[in-house]
Amino acid sequence: MTTAPFLTNRPLVASELERDLATPADGAVVSFAGVVRDHHEGRTVVGIEYSAYAEMAEQVIAAIVLETEARWSVRVGLRHRVGALAIGDIAVVVTATAAHRDAAFAACRHLIDEVKARVPIWKHERYADGTTAWVDPTAPGGVSR
């Protein structure tokens, strides 16, 4: 597994995690990269500022990593950006390596789903019309009003 800090303000590259994790015993390497896209709920996005409750986020991610490795026979890694990101930047990358693909795919999916559900991280979107909003997956329209 990769170790803390899991949050970073440096650009992410999936291949770095894959290189750090893979061993000669691994027949499968699965990575997922979450990328900043240029639209949200019909609005044109020009950038996103990520912020986090870093002390808690690091602990929660460490727990997710450990529980994922315990559930499947995999080695996993995760990095999440904080700070200002542009369209096309990688916001989060998760990687799972295993002897076989089924475990690697399942672990990778579990990792990103749990990160989105449990890690205290927030997105502040900037739009082409000059306005901004906090992303709120629970709100109608996907942003806080």
Added chain:
Amino acid sequence: MAIVQVRTFARYAELLGDPVGVEIELPTTVANLIVALRRMPGGDRLPNQPLVAVDHAVAGTAAVVSLGSSVALLPPLAGG
């Protein structure tokens, strides 16, 4: 009475400031702390049951807040 320093983030930091000092008798519960937060300037725009973390773990409304507890008010999570 004691002052509990509550960390806030994202939209809640804009509403309340960060950190926000809440005057309250300790020990108390998360539910009581939410009531006190909702009475503060900007607090009326909080949901009825915002997500609260005590000592870096999400806490239910019955969880106890004591002297020295690390308390944070968390807007809906939006990582990834």
